[in-house]
Amino acid sequence: MARRRSKRKMPPLHEGPLERLEEGGKVEDGVLTQYRARILAKFIAKGEIDKIEFKLARGKESDIFVVKKGPSIDIEDEYLIIKAYRIERSEFFKSIRQYIVSDPRFSVVKSRYRLIDMWCKKEYGNLKVAEVAGIYAPKPFAARGNFLLMQYIHDDNMDPAPQLKDYRLSKPDETFNIIIDQIKKLxxxxxxxxxxxxxxIIIKKDYNKELPYFIDFGQAVSIQHLRALEFLNRDIDNIYSYFVHEYKIDLDIDKIKNDIDKIFIEELNA
Ligand SMILES: Nc1ncnc2c1ncn2[C@@H]1O[C@H](COP(=O)(O)OP(=O)(O)O)[C@@H](O)[C@H]1O
Ligand SMILES: [Mg+2]
Incomplete structure (x- = not known):
């Protein structure tokens, strides 16, 4: 696979990662307090990351950085992702409670900071489940504090895989079916x-294939969660409406939902 360096501007390499993050005095929404910086330094001390290259995206509740892989991570790729949850977002804090309350894997934690750290560990655990389930999702490597280290999903040029919303699929029916299949596997x-x-969902171009990678698993819930079936049907509806709107796909969605609901009930009774 030909690898070309991204045209994206990289920060100067002589700087340490912490200086670079703090560059311009920007300690973004409390991502990097001194305590948090020490946690981040652990990834370097443990040889998991070598340096932070650049900020890739600002998500709804996190900042996403591309980092150079350190020697102790066993994967061919040269770059990884650090997802840094912002710790000062109160709406986020409120909204995440609904996914944790009544998920038997988690007891409710009161401190906001502990809750964000727990949320980050939860995303790590969920990504592990996705890995074992064999779906397209970033492989997780470590979660520490509000930082999650995972695989970087990119194309052959090392450019980040675009979000489904910004990408024109060449075979939408096929991609939709892969997405449904992934939901079933989950x-x-x-x-x-x-x-x-x-x-x-981000689209990784792999030769002539367009692989839909699921990302952002923080809120993913166990099927035991009281509202799991509602969330499941909402997921399917969201994706289906997008594909109908953008690509005019015409599939028997009731049958698809029934099949998935059946698997859900089977698993619940297993
Ligand atoms: N592992 C990854 N590989 C490539 N791009 C990623 C990866 N994780 C996140 N991104 C990019 O960063 C954006 C925000 O990530 P996301 O996990 O959705 O954060 P948030 O929870 O804050 O919305 C994504 O839409 C995607 O474009
Ligand atoms: Mg997101």
């Missing part, structure tokens, strides 16, 4: 993504 692994949308 349910068989007893997990519901719960925020599937054209933002949280």
């Amino acid at each position: 349910v068989r692994a007893q997990l519901v993504h719960a925020d599937l949308s054209p933002y949280n």
